[in-house]
Amino acid sequence: MWSDLFWSAVYLTCPPWLLPENAFSEWITPLLNGALYGGVALLVVLLRRRAGGIWMALFVGVLLTAFLAGAAYVADLFRATTLSSYLFWPNSLLQGLAPCIPLNSGKADLCEGSPINLIMFFLSFPVSIVIYATVAFLLLRAFGRSNRHV
Secondary structure, three states: OHHHHHHHHHHHHHHOOOOOOHHHHHHHHHHHHHHHHHHHHHHHHHHHOOOOOHHHHHHHHHHHHHHHHHHHHHHOOOOHHHHHHHHHHHHHHHHHHOEEEOOOOOOOOEEEEEHHHHHHHHHHHHHHHHHOOOOOHHHHHHHHHHHHOO
């Protein structure tokens, strides 16, 4: 009975269309759900603590980065490349800073990927987390101060 309830909760928060059934999804789906439920529990604990502002802001930064990166990936699967670029804009910004190695006769419309592009891709995740966490921290402080004066 509890196993059925657990798997019902798993499929509510991580539906099968997100991770097709295979050997990989059988162990990654419970891990993703554990991370989701653990993150929600952490958020609840941090909301109750006053000193948890930095940790809560960091959690918001990680959550927003993961959500927007995932949404950009899904948008790219549906050939909405412009939307994908806007959703995960830190990657677009850093990829724009990487030098373009033209594939055709000197035109810069098609560029060959290089190790720099790969580095920029992985670097876009911590950049995104830092930016979103900073904004979340400033907003939490601003709303925290305004609530104290009421």
